[in-house]
Amino acid sequence: MREFSIVMTTCGGAGEAWSIVDALLSGRLAACIQTMPIQSHYIWEGAVQHEGETLLFIKCKAENYAEIEKTILRLHSYGVPEIIQVPIEGGFDKYLSWLGDPE
Secondary structure, X not given: OOOEEEEEEEEOOHHHHHHHHHHHHHOOOOOEEEEEEEEEEEEEOOEEEEEEEEEEEEEEEHXXXXXXXXXXXXXXXXXXXXXXXXXXXXXXXXXXXXHHOOO
16 A cells, blocks of 8 residues: 555535545644535436535545545535545655655
8 A cells, every 4th residue: 555645525515625624634634635616527316417516635644544534424415425545656755754744
């Protein structure tokens, strides 16, 4: 397993996104989280959907994934939220060092 990863999730609104961000940062499960408004287009229950959402890029130690997933599921309003872990294969050494110890 790689040492660091990005976990992506989408939320239906900014309030829900902020709750997840606050829980992950205060729990020291992530070093940095970026949020951005997006438009999602997908098939749900047999119909094409178009929704505004908030996308979270959660930069973290890969070993924190299970707890991050639990936290997202506890706070998320979707029955089947997107939660995807992407390994970080490389990057700027000083930034990666900070990800490992953001204090």
